[in-house]
Amino acid sequence: MDLDVRWGEVHALLGENGAGKSTLMNVVYGLVHQDSGTIEFDGKPAQVHSPQDAIRLGIGMVHQHFMLIPVLTVAENIVLGREVQNAGVMDLGRAYRTVRELSERYGLQVDPKARVEDLSVGVQQRVEILKALYRGARLLILDEPTAVLTPQEVSGLFQIVRNLTAEGNAVIFITHKLAEVMEIADQITVMRRGKVVATTNPKESKPPDLARMMVGRSVLLRVEKQRAKPGDVLLRVEDLVVMDRRQVAVDHISLEVRAGEILGVAGVEGNGQNELVESIVGLRATRSGHIRLGARDVSRRSTRFRLHSGLGLIPADRHREGIILELPISDNLILNRYDLPPYEWWMVRQFRAIRATAERLIKTFDIRAQSPDQPASSLSGGNQQKLVVARELGTGPKVLVASQPTRGVDVGSIEFIHRQIISQRDAGLGVLLVSSELDEVLALADRVAVMYRGRIVAVLDGEDADRDRIGLLMAGAA
Amino acid sequence: MRERLHVDWLINSIFVPVASVAAGFVVAGLVVAATGADPLLAFTSLFQGAVTNRNAFPETLVSTVPYVFLGLGVALGFRAGLFNIGAEGQFYIGALSGVFIAYSIHGLPAVIEIPLAMVAGMAGGFAWASIAGFLKARFGAHEVITTIMLNYVAFLVANYLVDTPGLMLARDVSTPRTPDVDVNAVLPIIVAGSRLHFGLILALVAVPLVWFLIERTTIGFQLRAVGFNQGAARAAGMSVGRTMVLAMGLSGALAGAAGIVQVLGVSRHMTDTVAAGYGFDAIAIALLARSNPWGVLPAALLFGALHNGASFMQLQTDVSADLISIVQASVIIFIAAPAIVRWIFHLRPEAAGSVQITSREAKTPV
Numbered sequence: 023m024d025l026d027v028r029w030g031e032v033h034a035l036l037g038e039n040g041a042g043k044s045t046l047m048n049v050v051y052g053l054v055h056q057d058s059g060t061i062e063f064d065g066k067p068a069q070v071h072s073p074q075d076a077i078r079l080g081i082g083m084v085h086q087h088f089m090l091i092p093v094l095t096v097a098e099n100i101v102l103g104r105e106v107q108n109a110g111v112m113d114l115g116r117a118y119r120t121v122r123e124l125s126e127r128y129g130l131q132v133d134p135k136a137r138v139e140d141l142s143v144g145v146q147q148r149v150e151i152l153k154a155l156y157r158g159a160r161l162l163i164l165d166e167p168t169a170v171l172t173p174q175e176v177s178g179l180f181q182i183v184r185n186l187t188a189e190g191n192a193v194i195f196i197t198h199k200l201a202e203v204m205e206i207a208d209q210i211t212v213m214r215r216g217k218v219v220a221t222t223n224p225k226e227s228k229p230p231d232l233a234r235m236m237v238g239r240s241v242l243l244r245v246e247k248q249r250a251k252p253g254d255v256l257l258r259v260e261d262l263v264v265m266d267r268r269q270v271a272v273d274h275i276s277l278e279v280r281a282g283e284i285l286g287v288a289g290v291e292g293n294g295q296n297e298l299v300e301s302i303v304g305l306r307a308t309r310s311g312h313i314r315l316g317a318r319d320v321s322r323r324s325t326r327f328r329l330h331s332g333l334g335l336i337p338a339d340r341h342r343e344g345i346i347l348e349l350p351i352s353d354n355l356i357l358n359r360y361d362l363p364p365y366e367w368w369m370v371r372q373f374r375a376i377r378a379t380a381e382r383l384i385k386t387f388d389i390r391a392q393s394p395d396q397p398a399s400s401l402s403g404g405n406q407q408k409l410v411v412a413r414e415l416g417t418g419p420k421v422l423v424a425s426q427p428t429r430g431v432d433v434g435s436i437e438f439i440h441r442q443i444i445s446q447r448d449a450g451l452g453v454l455l456v457s458s459e460l461d462e463v464l465a466l467a468d469r470v471a472v473m474y475r476g477r478i479v480a481v482l483d484g485e486d487a488d489r490d491r492i493g494l495l496m497a498g499a500a
Numbered sequence: 501m502r503e504r505l506h507v508d509w510l511i512n513s514i515f516v517p518v519a520s521v522a523a524g525f526v527v528a529g530l531v532v533a534a535t536g537a538d539p540l541l542a543f544t545s546l547f548q549g550a551v552t553n554r555n556a557f558p559e560t561l562v563s564t565v566p567y568v569f570l571g572l573g574v575a576l577g578f579r580a581g582l583f584n585i586g587a588e589g590q591f592y593i594g595a596l597s598g599v600f601i602a603y604s605i606h607g608l609p610a611v612i613e614i615p616l617a618m619v620a621g622m623a624g625g626f627a628w629a630s631i632a633g634f635l636k637a638r639f640g641a642h643e644v645i646t647t648i649m650l651n652y653v654a655f656l657v658a659n660y661l662v663d664t665p666g667l668m669l670a671r672d673v674s675t676p677r678t679p680d681v682d683v684n685a686v687l688p689i690i691v692a693g694s695r696l697h698f699g700l701i702l703a704l705v706a707v708p709l710v711w712f713l714i715e716r717t718t719i720g721f722q723l724r725a726v727g728f729n730q731g732a733a734r735a736a737g738m739s740v741g742r743t744m745v746l747a748m749g750l751s752g753a754l755a756g757a758a759g760i761v762q763v764l765g766v767s768r769h770m771t772d773t774v775a776a777g778y779g780f781d782a783i784a785i786a787l788l789a790r791s792n793p794w795g796v797l798p799a800a801l802l803f804g805a806l807h808n809g810a811s812f813m814q815l816q817t818d819v820s821a822d823l824i825s826i827v828q829a830s831v832i833i834f835i836a837a838p839a840i841v842r843w844i845f846h847l848r849p850e851a852a853g854s855v856q857i858t859s860r861e862a863k864t865p866v
Contacts (some may be wrong), residue, residue: 100625361718
């Protein structure tokens with residue numbers, strides 16, 4: 023595959039998860055080695071064997087997951103590994119000055135003396151950008167940079183990107199979001215399954231064209247659904263307070279989820295959504311307030327009890343909480359029922375029953391696997407997520423708590439998972455959907471609750487929820 | 501892909517351990533050569549002392565028996581993600597609680613006395629080890645630290661009980677020890693003219709039992725799930741803390757079984773120094789076995805042979821018996837760093853999951 027990036031331009035690398043965008047950029051940044059082919063930088067062939075080589079050339083990368091040390095200050099993080107020293111003593115004063123200068127030059131507005139752990143995610147990202155610039159980056163690779171930002175923070179980031187290219191630097195912008203590409207890119211390279219399928223620009227191609235190129239077929243950009251017919255209240259959260267590391271993470275929240283409706287929780291990540299989800303399923307203690315499933319108060323009951331009372335959970339991070347990569351697909355599909363008949367008999371596991379259920383779920387939920395015995399790690403991200411969805415919906419729960427249900431998943435799987443959630447809703451399931459992808463919340467939710475700093479600041483009707491208004495609410499304005 | 505998995509399994513579970521042992525002997529041989537002795541002669545006499553001499557092989561098996569139980573215990577801990585360094589201490593406590601029952605009861609038939617003593621020994625090991633499990637589950641104290649510390653406590657508790665008149669000290673003995681166990685609690689000798697006792701049969705039964713527990717029961721599944729991924733286990737409704745206490749306890753129960761079997765089969769009483777480093781070898785055995793119960797058997801046999809052959813080698817060749825520590829240590833280094841073995845023998849690096857995903861994805865249309 024070929025890719026040309028020119029100075030002074032923003033080059034968007036568009037493709038689904040698993041299309042090879044990140045792999046390609048890791049090659050450029052020296053983290054992964056190419057099997058064949060060459061890299062040229064600034065007109066000369068370049069040998070990039072390690073990130074050190076890349077940095078020497080002037081290539082910088084901001085990863086999806088930040089690589090910062092929380093307890094150090096911004097300046098300390100930035101000079102890390104390249105400390106300015108004076109007779110063996112770190113010259114922090116000079117580090118602060120350099121960082122401040124760089125920050126002002128590109129309009130980054132970062133306080134060099136702030137501790138990273140006190141900063142919002144958006145600011146941390148700017149620290150990462152500063153780090154790359156400090157090391158002399160002229161070509162900046164941003165890997166899915168908007169995933170963790172509010173709409174307002176995204177515009178801030180775009181302004182920074184424009185400032186960078188105005189000074190003659192180049193930016194490679196990796197993303198799977200079409201709207202961002204249309205707004206920021208000068209050139210667009212679309213990738214699918216490891217190949218470049220098109221090189222174009224926002225003037226020539228419109229979003230539906232890009233979507234088709236990216237997925238290889240036309241895509242419904244909107245989920246089709248009927249209007250909800252809400253029934254009884256299945257999940258009731260009353261005046262809930264949850265702590266995280268001695269700070270209030272969930273601040274007197276009350277909400278209700280009825281049968282046959284989807285309550286979406288919108289908000290920038292880190293505003294208490296995880297803590298809310300964890301306390302509802304019993305993975306985190308509540309400080310006060312009540313959680314009721316139907317008429318039963320489960321606030322003090324175990325996770326196991328709640329799961330067996332009809333609660334399903336799609337956790338935000340499938341590798342940490344959703345599946346066990348080393349275990350077979352079949353074991354993962356019964357992970358929450360392994361100790362119940364027919365999967366056990368006098369504590370002896372019943373593999374025939376396990377296998378039968380696994381085969382049924384693999385078929386119903388279209389998990390692309392050759393055998394239920396292969397380890398879950400051999401599945402693609404989308405299929406791993408379908409596995410989690412299959413397990414949680416396969417038992418016929420009354421309430422589903424779905425946290426980031428389609429994160430890091432290909433478009434095909436997203437459509438499939440969304441359709442499953444909608445059809446179960448129509449069959450009477452109550453869904454609490456937590457997602458930092460505003461589009462996902464708007465597409466699925468019948469009601470939208472906006473979370474900011476541990477509080478629900480507004481509940482809007484899903485049909486006429488206004489994107490910009492929600493954006494402002496997510497940022498704490500209004 | 502399945503074939504590939506199979507090949508990987510063969511390499512990981514069979515070839516790497518065997519090659520590690522071979523490499524361990526090479527390293528030890530080099531050390532012997534460096535001291536001016538003849539490594540071939542040393543290893544030949546080691547082999548004679550462990551296998552071919554009169555009564556050598558039964559003696560090797562006698563040493564193998566506690567290693568099997570201890571290795572199983574540590575391996576079971578590994579499967580639950582717990583590093584039980586305290587097998588030695590659990591061995592002591594198991595031996596202590598078992599021997600107390602075994603010398604206190606009289607006049608019951610062997611089929612009752614032996615199981616009673618065994619249960620007492622295993623319960624002692626279970627209780628002792630679950631202290632570390634509890635400390636980890638409740639306070640997050642790392643089991644490596646707590647089990648090491650509990651080892652010292654166990655040694656001193658054993659010393660105190662065995663040395664104190666009125667507690668477990670036998671009357672009218674020249675060196676401090678407990679009274680002898682009841683005649684009916686002694687494990688019978690199974691090879692006449694040797695010290696090889698019924699414990700070998702118990703060890704051979706324990707291997708499939710532990711395998712069954714880990715691979716075929718819900719408890720084993722819970723242990724493995726917690727060992728692989730605590731977050732996912734918790735989110736699926738398992739109690740991670742309870743599982744850790746249980747895993748640690750079971751691990752300790754097996755170490756305790758080693759202790760009481762050694763007492764009932766070999767020493768018949770307990771002195772204040774009975775274990776002699778068994779518990780630490782157990783870690784090496786579990787590593788060599790790759791935490792697989794079946795693998796514990798050959799690994800324990802190897803360590804039993806080394807243990808037993810070393811003194812004969814020292815007598816014959818003037819090479820110190822401590823040489824076997826060098827063999828053991830280098831085996832562990834090679835096992836702990838399989839990349840070295842792969843590099844020495846030009847094996848391809850471990851298959852990366854992600855590579856398989858992409859190649860498979862490409863074939864299946866979305």
